[in-house]
Amino acid sequence: MTDPKHDPAIDDPDALALPWDEDLEEDEEAAEDAEPSEAEIEAAVGAWWAHLPDFIKPTYPFDLPPERMPFVQYIFTAEGAPKHCPEAACRRAKQCLGGDGPPCFRADREDLHQLLFLWWMSLFNGATDEEVAAALRARGNRYGLRHEPAKDPRKRTRRSRR
Numbered sequence: 001m002t003d004p005k006h007d008p009a010i011d012d013p014d015a016l017a018l019p020w021d022e023d024l025e026e027d028e029e030a031a032e033d034a035e036p037s038e039a040e041i042e043a044a045v046g047a048w049w050a051h052l053p054d055f056i057k058p059t060y061p062f063d064l065p066p067e068r069m070p071f072v073q074y075i076f077t078a079e080g081a082p083k084h085c086p087e088a089a090c091r092r093a094k095q096c097l098g099g100d101g102p103p104c105f106r107a108d109r110e111d112l113h114q115l116l117f118l119w120w121m122s123l124f125n126g127a128t129d130e131e132v133a134a135a136l137r138a139r140g141n142r143y144g145l146r147h148e149p150a151k152d153p154r155k156r157t158r159r160s161r162r
Contacts (some may be wrong), residue, residue: 011048016072026145052081052120053068053120055068055072055116056113056116056117056120057111057113057117058113058114058117060113060132061104062101063100063101063105064101064102064105066100069098069101069102070141072098072102072105072116073095073096073097073098073102074159075115075116075119076096076102076104076105076112076115077095077096078092079115079141079143079144081096081104081105081115081143082096082097082104082112083097084104084107084108085102085103085104085107086103086104086106086107087099087103087104090102090103090104108143111139111142111143112143114135114136114139114141115136115141115143115144118132118135118144119132119134132144
């Protein structure tokens, strides 16, 4: 049984044609087309930066935390950090052996921080291999072998004959 005093149009807000609804729709369309202000952009970048893991940021003051070591050891080994590691065991094994934090990280902190950051951007934020390679070249980073163009297997180097 319905209430004779109750108007069903009140339950449906779209059924009411109110003059101020048109103004609201125009304001919403204008807001969608507007460019974000610098303050909004800075706030968005700040929020994005706050969600990055601490060990990825270049201001991280410590050697890498143990719970991150498998990830970091994989990246360092894949990118050739053991070739430049001050630890002879890493150079001989041709892989990052880590320990209490990779010694190659202590030796090349800036370059390897950039490498970690760019890997993170590649894995979680869609950075392409070309963008990563360009960023590494721009800073003169000696790492990033994974992002260099592959060598043509058909080309052979000449071997000297004795």
